[in-house]
Amino acid sequence: MNRLASATSPYLLQHADNPVEWWQWGADALAEAKRRDVPILLSIGYAACHWCHVMAHESFEDAETAAVMNEHFVNIKVDREERPDIDAVYMAATQAMTGQGGWPMTCFLTPDGEPFYCGTYFPTPSFRRLLDAVAEGWQSQRKDLVEQASRVVSTIAGGAGPLQESVVDEATLAGAAEILQRDADPVNGGFGGAPKFPPSMVLEFLLRHHERTGSEDALALADRTAEAMARGGLYDQLGGGFARYSVDAEWIVPHFEKMLYDNALLLRFYAHLWRRTGSTTAWRVANGTAEFLAAELRTPEGGFASSLDADTEGVEGLTYVWTPEQLREVLGDDSAAELFGVTPEGTFEEGASTLRLFGELPETTRVKLLEARAKRPQPGRDDKVIASWNGLAITALAEAGVALDRPQWIQRAVDAAELLLRVHVIDGRLRRSSRDGAVGASAGVLEDYACVADGFLALHQATAEPRWLTEATRLLDLALTHFASPDAPGAYFDTADDAETLVQRPADPTDNASPAGASALAGALLTASALAGHASVAKYREAAEQALRRAGALAGRVPRFAGHWLSVAEALQAGPVQVAVVGSNEELLRAAARGVHGGGIVLAGAPDAPGVPLLADRPLVEGSAAAYVCRGYVCDRPVTTAEALAAQL
Template identity: 60%
Template sequence: MAGMANRLADSTSPYLLQHRDNPVDWQEWGPAAFEEARERDVPVLLSVGYAACHWCHVMAHESFEDEEVARAVNADFVAVKVDREERPDIDAVYMAATTALTGHGGWPMTCLLTPDGDPFFAGTYFPRPQFLQLLAGAKDAWTTQRDRVLDSGAHIASRLREISAPTTGRRLDEGALDTAVSQLRGQFDHAAAGFGGAPKFPPSMVLEFLLRHHGRTGSPDALAMAASTCEAMARGGIYDQLGGGFARYSVDAHWVVPHFEKMLYDNAQLLRVHTHLHRATGDPLARRVALETADFLLRDLRTPEGGFASALDADTDGVEGLTYAWTPAQLVEVLGEEDGARAAALLSVTDQGTFEHGSSTLQLLTDPDDAAWWAATRTRLFEARRQRPQPGCDDKVVTSWNGLAIAALADTGALLDRADLVDAAVRCAEFVVTTHLVDGRLRRTSRHGSVGTAAGVADDYGNLAEGLLALHQTTGDPRWLATARELLGTAVARFAADDGGFHDTGDDAEALFTRPRSAADNAEPSGQSSLAGALLTCSALTGDSGLRERAEAALDASGQLASRDPRFGGWALAVAEAALAGPLQVAVVGADADAEALLATARAATSPGLVLVQGEPDAAGIPLLADRPLVDGHAAAYVCRGFVCDAPVTDVAGLTTALSR
């Protein structure tokens, strides 16, 4: 049953490469697959997943590596494998079908399609016996009830096209943002922090919204929800107490047992949130977690080319949590009897275990009395853990998620005085812009320095522009502003929707049965809200009011969903906070110690509408420095609100007063 190695062996996706030796005759998504389905007169079996997905691995071992399953698939279907992270457009449209048909979604996603691409059946994980039943039933229906199958597929596709039509916009004004905070308070878990029950996901964008709301209004309620959630996550098992970084989610409501995969997009966003929390409160825990998470990114996810890999797997050697869980005996083996017992008590490692098979995840519910002892103990445990088998790495570089990482590293490096983090952000930006930007258009992924063929989607443009604008504000380098502005111009030209929002795919993208579009901020900002945020920031940095109008129109297009369920509109709400508070433009001219002091003062401000540039007067390519001279030869800060400017100030006290107005 040959063919598999020839079909997927040259893929740039680590997920697809995991399946290149299956007996199932997989091929990549493309016209050839659907042409073969038409010629053979069979349906398409579409399987969508990603490399770090635990249940994707389970279904692969149970079914796709099984000869009987492979015979059934190869005889009666054209089998197509898709990496959802490489082709989020395909994932989005068929996930909409899966959710519509079953009431829920998830991965692995399993769909049956007509040779025209219309879905007539959809589901997620199937154990081997049920999967064989599905294949047999689908073969029978295709053979004996073809008209019903085709009509069903056409009807589903038609309904989903209607659902994806533009909705009525809603302005995210002051009242809407206050209401969103009230709604979140009603869903807040006062016992364990976070929102809702198990499984509990890190609400990264909601936390950023709450911090920005506090920055604009002073709301103690918003700050308390953000701070307590950050602390609960940072002290729980969802956070890697030895190596830094966060797992994908907690299977329980108390953040104890994680689903162990570590995603770049989660860690980039949570790094930025903890940095911003420290800026708002001075919380030392937030600072520590931010720096440890940044170190995790540089140590475990940075690629040789300077980009950042997508994820570490949930499984190690097929066992979830094998790398990370501990028993009391294992702690004693590394640390000795006394220190092992002390560490077990500190880290909530019990004889019964908090995880599986008597093992425990590590929690740090209180700070140890002896910081030096804990630092040494943590290092010893981490080095011992490095000798264990390690999870696999999905080492493809995704444009969008690297944009999130650039923004987080730039902010953290500047605010927490870590020049190496800013250097890492610069190197990442140079790699992504050089490699992923091809003939003026972004590609979605690269691997080992070779760019893939999948076109960039809206969030690639929005999140990369966001990262470059943050990097511009940190470094003062005008090339990042110029590149971000070019990316946003392309996005407006190619992705704009009639209602002022944005489609997920360009107007020249491959046609699917419906053009994907989502206003929901789920694990990461949607294309629409990411573009709104970058457009707003770019407008404030350039004085281009047309960009602000575009941003506000995109926010209006996201407003209905964000107002209805703030947990799925976190980034849109965060951007709306910036729109209400800004533009607050600060331009610092000069390059001496006085300029650095002014710059540090401006960076410490918590207004969500703040944009900041620094350089010599009239520096080329930086509009906010034009006609901004030194004052009597001294460094100065120029503060403008809503394009109305104060007199320049030359000392920290004067700038602090200006920013507090």
């Protein structure tokens, strides 16, 4: 019996018709393995994953392979996006065993859930041999396999303790910026070779470092990388939005899946870059990415879907690539081939090319090509709503909406926040995911609480509505209560103290494609300390500073994996900057929105507005609207003109 038909995950539903007798993760599945006295075959992936589709087609849809799986194993399928805790535990095991990890992830476990053999993608012949070998080994060498599993659990537990405390000061931040300069690709921007991922949080740190210190090197690296990504194939020149990564070092050919978290983080960075430099590229990309979120990922309930698939009808990139002939057919001439770098040889497969930008793109050309592309088959969409990723999108849309004066973006952020409150909050606690307005069973993890709280704080600033501050601080208080390590102040687990017990309680402090739960929490706590009023300032600020000290060594030694930590540290060094605009003056508000530093706070409203502590005790100045600028606990004199405010900032 395949038990995936009732799943809320589109990834699991993709496997609901497999001849494999899949189970969803849970106590029943583990109990079944104990009852049958067989090992567990755990397969972890996600809906937009190309090689997950390949392995499914080759092995899980094959009746003979499925028969072997069903006879010898209890087979469990997990969506890593719904259950990041399970993914983290078994990814650590996979990396410990093989030195690398990825998806699809394939792990063999004892009935107690302890892993004794792990890998990633297996082509059908080797997968069949592996199934036979593991089944035989379970019968003839079970003691060895169980001992191996115990050693693996001990190994990953030994590497999971909290980091030692280490100060994050001016020298740490300057040293991190120097390491990033040394590690950067001087030609193409970004870091490392192929594959190359968009370093959104590192770019945000570099921008903040420039704003606070005046470092032109930091700004140059951020701007060079932003320009290269925006003009390469990584960015969708027609429809907006970024693919997950580039398979080459020059940003030419992407892996075509588009993830919500990438686009939220990059929207925020490009909006901040435009705010600081006035870059026309940053303006174009911020607008294009925000509209991509609305056009392609927004759900009928007002939230944002998780991703678009890498494949279209089983072919990667089918929707997006072009030949010179196809461009000519739409536009009537060869004008676009040189503009987009489309050649007869092609940059992708079978003579087709991704679209890069080697000039200015006429809007009429973009619209014609986009309309033609819309008639092609389109990639599938994973339409489940992930709480933390929607939190990132809410923050990005709210901040970008204020910076670029796009009230419709702020409204979309409000709609997504309303969905989270309406659907994801159950008995006061946060659930991880929903689909079609129905909440899933998975409990929220630390990143969910932190990113959603941060999004609500951004909305409080953008709208001056008290309820967003109230809901944000409620989530932060829950996070401090349920996720903090009882033995190491400032350290946090990724799962709550009352969550399901796994073979290890995950606690990963590194920033990867999205912020670590702990770094996202530190950022939200710091923002809350400036917004929540005098009674909570000390609690939230101290908690943020404690968390940051736990990441000091990480930030100083491997800054590429601590981008969000470093961004939080920069905001802390800057104060953070707070701008309260009281009274009605659009020029003052615009100057605040354009001039504030990354990580800074801007909030406008009536003096002493109820439930808005940042506006308390800040009156009009001689009957005129005024702006109050503070850094930490030190404030400048209020000003009444946009010019004076810009000078202060």
